[in-house]
Amino acid sequence: AQKVTQAQTEISVVEKEDVTLDCVYETRDTTYYLFWYKQPPSGELVFLIRRNSFDEQNEISGRYSWNFQKSTSSFNFTITASQVVDSAVYFCALSEANYGGSQGNLIFGKGTKLSVKP
Amino acid sequence: KAGVTQTPRYLIKTRGQQVTLSCSPISGHRSVSWYQQTPGQGLQFLFEYFSETQRNKGNFPGRFSGRQFSNSRSEMNVSTLELGDSALYLCASSQQGNGYTFGSGTRLTVV
Numbered sequence: 402a403q404k405v406t407q408a409q410t411e412i413s414v415v416e417k418e419d420v421t422l423d424c425v426y427e428t429r430d431t432t433y434y435l436f437w438y439k440q441p442p443s444g445e446l447v448f449l450i451r452r453n454s455f456d457e458q459n460e461i462s463g464r465y466s467w468n469f470q471k472s473t474s475s476f477n478f479t480i481t482a483s484q485v486v487d488s489a490v491y492f493c494a495l496s497e498a499n500y501g502g503s504q505g506n507l508i509f510g511k512g513t514k515l516s517v518k519p
Numbered sequence: 520k521a522g523v524t525q526t527p528r529y530l531i532k533t534r535g536q537q538v539t540l541s542c543s544p545i546s547g548h549r550s551v552s553w554y555q556q557t558p559g560q561g562l563q564f565l566f567e568y569f570s571e572t573q574r575n576k577g578n579f580p581g582r583f584s585g586r587q588f589s590n591s592r593s594e595m596n597v598s599t600l601e602l603g604d605s606a607l608y609l610c611a612s613s614q615q616g617n618g619y620t621f622g623s624g625t626r627l628t629v630v
Contacts, residue, residue, distance in 0.1 A: 446621035
């Protein structure tokens with residue numbers, strides 16, 4: 402069965418600190434997709450990144466970076482030099498491939514609430 | 520390019536009533552999915568529509584239903600509302616293989 406675990410329920414840091422959000426997933430499929438979304442208080446889920454199971458390259462986008470390791474079934478997310486605007490709930494999600502290779506529905510972790518204090 | 524539009528943003532209904540929520544996807548996106556978010560259960564998949572056909576369904580009772588129109592707009596309906604149906608309902612649209620874009624959601628309160 403598919404499952405996504407975000408063990409950290411809440412994290413609080415001071416501005417400019419680096420912070421890593423952990424995500425561990427379970428799936429029997431060899432083709433799958435991993436996502437990170439940010440949910441600010443307004444409620445909308447904001448897409449951050451999508452990775453397919455064949456692409457283990459780490460990715461950096463500005464202050465954000467992602468570490469995908471199939472050997473440990475982890476897809477961790479690091480924010481460098483955090484800012485108050487980064488305060489939000491962050492969700493990791495898994496999508497298995499449908500027949501034909503397209504992405505299936507999202508299975509979400511419980512989320513990690515990040516508070517960045519000035 | 521307009522994003523995913525969900526209406527209404529807020530809704531208060533009485534137990535036993537029914538409710539219809541609407542979602543307009545990004546232009547050109549043919550897939551629309553619905554998710555329910557509650558503090559206890561988190562984000563859970565309800566169903567997905569593609570080209571007016573339900574392609575996938577989550578583990579929810581038959582009181583939850585949906586449909587998609589020829590212009591890809593989608594509605595979801597919940598009949599015989601229960602207190603536990605109070606949640607944020609999120610709609611996501613997708614162009615096959617390119618991730619999901621979510622709307623701002625409809626916050627439903629059942630009293």
